[in-house]
Amino acid sequence: MKNRICKILDIEKPIIQGPMLWVTSAEMVAAVSNAGGLGTLGFNGGYTTRVNTIEETAERMRVQFRKIRSLTDKPFAFNYGIMEGDGGLFSKACLDVAIEEGVKYVVAAGDAKEDQIRALKDAGLTVIFRPLNPSIEAARIGERAGADIIVATGFDEGGSAPENTLGTMSIVPVMADAVDIPVMAAGGIVDSRGVKASFALGAEGVFVGTAFITSEESPAAQITKEYIVNHESTDTITLKTPVGHERALPTEYIKEQIGNEELGNIPSRMENVTRAYLDGFMTGELEKGAISVNAAISIIKEIKSCKKIIDDLFSGIEF
Ligand SMILES: Cc1cc2nc3c(=O)[nH]c(=O)nc-3n(C[C@H](O)[C@H](O)[C@H](O)COP(=O)(O)O)c2cc1C
Structure with missing residues (x-):
């Protein structure tokens, strides 16, 4: 059984593990790829300390790429941020390392910038484009720029959620209708019902983070894992950020953010979110940290291997 996504990505099951700051380490990426999906290395994946320069972050990716290769011979991807200015320099440094290391698949997340997507294609990469603000127009720009796959992400997602608040049920079908290339669904997919619904909505695969x-x-x-398992979707708090929204569990840090009217925003994403995620996810200092999750965490009730998560997601699913 190989649908279009499986063929493009050379994988067994049409699932991509989405990149997540700090959390998506070489071990997780390799486990997902070994289980038949496509693992994606995120920035600072697996590390528990901060670095000060762009070059150091990029070199960390090199170390992790080599580690992934020691754990799997299957395909895997890396995260590229479509950004301008200093952010652009950061993205370029990571891209250069990925190309030097021969990585073939990229998850490009950001605004629909045709030139940047095309440059990734010109570099010989297979491009999975995930607009942070999903829309019909963003899907069409991605397709025109040569992307191989588009990800339609609903507001239900964990991490940085869209500025517009369109849920997965609403955004997936319109983006799937808008382009000829395959579309994957993201946002709140944590069990086989979510996968089934994604296919019914016109997606040809699923893009999963929080699970x-x-x-x-x-x-x-x-x-942190236990904190997620022990909370319900209704416990989450959604904040406005300068680039969209953030849904997080009710740690002290997050509660303080709501109290601060001016912030009502999480300020300066790159600085604060990076720090708050480090404490919330990696060092387990929950009170100082942010634990961003999707709207479906009520369904996550046990800690399982990546293989079991993927097998359960695709249980009874035909694609
Ligand atoms: C904690 C967390 C961190 C994330 N960090 C990133 C990131 O650094 N880059 C990125 O492109 N997407 C990031 N995402 C988005 C995921 O790649 C993915 O699109 C999203 O988690 C899918 O929705 P789901 O959480 O409902 O499965 C993050 C998501 C979470 C939950």
Whole structure:
């Protein structure tokens, strides 16, 4: 059984593990790829300390790429941020390392910038484009720029959620209708019902983040995994940020953010979110940290291996 996504990505099951700052380590990426999906290395994946320069972050990716290769001979991807200015320099440094290391698949997330997507294609990469603000127009720009796959992400997602608040049910079908290339669904997919619904909505695969945070191979602190398993979707708090929204569990840090009217925003994403995720996810200092999750965490009730998560997601699913 190989649908278009499986053929493009050379994988067995049409699932991509989405990149997640700090959390998506070499071990998780390799476990997902070994289980038949496509693992994606995220920035600072697996590390628990901060670095000060762009070059150091990029070199960390090199170390992790080599580690992934020592753990699997299957395909895997890396995260590219479509950004301008200093952010652009950061993205370029990571891209250069990925190309030097021969990585073939990229998850490019950001605004629909045709030139940047085309440059990734010109570099010989297979491009999975995930607009942070999903829309019909963003899907069409991605297709025109040569992307191989588009990801339609609903507001239900964990991490940085869209500025517009369109849920997965609403955004997936319109983006799937808008382009000829395959579309994957993201946002709140944590069990086989979510996968089935994604296919019914016109997606040809699923793009999953939060469900892997609590995997056995995830480097997240044990206390964080248990905190997620023990909370319900209704416990989450959604904040406005300068680039969209953030849904997080009710740690002290997050509660303080709501109290601050001016912030009502999480300020300066790159600085603060990076720090708050480090404490929330990796060092397990929950009170200082942010634990961003999707709207479906009520369904996550146990810590499982990546293989079991993927097998359960695709249980009874035909594609
Ligand atoms: C904690 C967390 C961190 C994330 N960090 C990133 C990131 O650094 N880059 C990125 O492109 N997407 C990031 N995402 C988004 C995921 O790649 C993925 O699109 C999203 O988690 C899918 O929705 P789901 O969480 O409902 O499965 C993050 C998501 C979470 C939950």
